[in-house]
Amino acid sequence: MKRALIVLVILILAGGAYWFLQNREQLFPKPEAKEVAPQRWQVSTGKAPEPSNTTAMLPVNATNASVETNATTNATATETPVDEVVRHDFVKDVGAYLVARYLPGGTKKNPGPQGRFDLNVKSVNIRYGVDFPGLNVDPADTLGARKIIFGHVLQGPTLDFLHAAYTPLFLDSLDETLRSTTHTLASGQSVAVTEAQRAEMLTLLASRLRTVGRTVSVLARTDTVKPLVAKYLQDIDNVGQAHLAFWNLQGDKASPAARDEAGARIKTTIQTREISRQRLLQAIVSAADPQGLDASELIYLAQWIYRRGEENPQWVGATGKAGELLARVAEAVEERSRQPWPESGGNATSGDPAEAGQ
Numbered sequence: 001m002k003r004a005l006i007v008l009v010i011l012i013l014a015g016g017a018y019w020f021l022q023n024r025e026q027l028f029p030k031p032e033a034k035e036v037a038p039q040r041w042q043v044s045t046g047k048a049p050e051p052s053n054t055t056a057m058l059p060v061n062a063t064n065a066s067v068e069t070n071a072t073t074n075a076t077a078t079e080t081p082v083d084e085v086v087r088h089d090f091v092k093d094v095g096a097y098l099v100a101r102y103l104p105g106g107t108k109k110n111p112g113p114q115g116r117f118d119l120n121v122k123s124v125n126i127r128y129g130v131d132f133p134g135l136n137v138d139p140a141d142t143l144g145a146r147k148i149i150f151g152h153v154l155q156g157p158t159l160d161f162l163h164a165a166y167t168p169l170f171l172d173s174l175d176e177t178l179r180s181t182t183h184t185l186a187s188g189q190s191v192a193v194t195e196a197q198r199a200e201m202l203t204l205l206a207s208r209l210r211t212v213g214r215t216v217s218v219l220a221r222t223d224t225v226k227p228l229v230a231k232y233l234q235d236i237d238n239v240g241q242a243h244l245a246f247w248n249l250q251g252d253k254a255s256p257a258a259r260d261e262a263g264a265r266i267k268t269t270i271q272t273r274e275i276s277r278q279r280l281l282q283a284i285v286s287a288a289d290p291q292g293l294d295a296s297e298l299i300y301l302a303q304w305i306y307r308r309g310e311e312n313p314q315w316v317g318a319t320g321k322a323g324e325l326l327a328r329v330a331e332a333v334e335e336r337s338r339q340p341w342p343e344s345g346g347n348a349t350s351g352d353p354a355e356a357g358q
Contacts, residue, residue, distance in 0.1 A: 085135060154319060212323075220320030226306060239269045281295055
């Protein structure tokens, strides 16, 4: 009886093995790789893809042609490819941050008749260079995170991808944030953003982005500015050293003459620093002819570009390209300002802030 059972089990196993060999290609289709774009390959098993909520990843080496298709449509967060470092959340955070800096006229924060932007490049750089919202880096390692970001973003193909794929996402993010934004009138009444205010905000933003982009592009390609920045930074360091030397002489052993000499050195180094600053500022204005940026912002931009070049000389050219692309983003923002607000939100009131609350 036991032998009969053993024989039966062997027959069943043999039959199962034969069936598996006959049907294994249907159960486990042979993977096939197909090229979906230059240097981009997609592996397929022949089965219909399962639905997924995750967004696609586009490698850094993607060509312009492979991303322009994504940019020609009105991309949404679920349709836009995702960069491995600069995530969709970064674009949305930038949009929300910029909308929050817009102060419409006739409101509690801006009683004047015209809207204005409470925005400067230093505050933006501090926000995204310290907290790294939406950037796939370790915020605890500030220097390491910055190195990863610059090394990744300041590459030609990466910049092309970010501009082509993320510009529509950025525009949509601005509109979506404006729809959910309210402002407080002098009376204390909370009102939604009007159609006219939306157009004003986008126009002001376009002007600021265009100026910053063109200034960065010019400064990155102007060789005469670099030595002036180096001289200015050295003079800043000299002032710090002079102050340190003065305070080190504040003990009982220091003679009055030595302290007077140290104090005079502080004054001299400050004067030298200010002369260097003026020469640098004049060179920036002469080269870039910026409009709407104050002196501190221009100096800050020049220093930022200089430091990127000191870290990696190849980054200077990429920085210039980033400036050009930012100016093109400004054109897209201005074009969006001339288009009517999409009807999905329903906040498109007239231009009177008081009407927005009715």
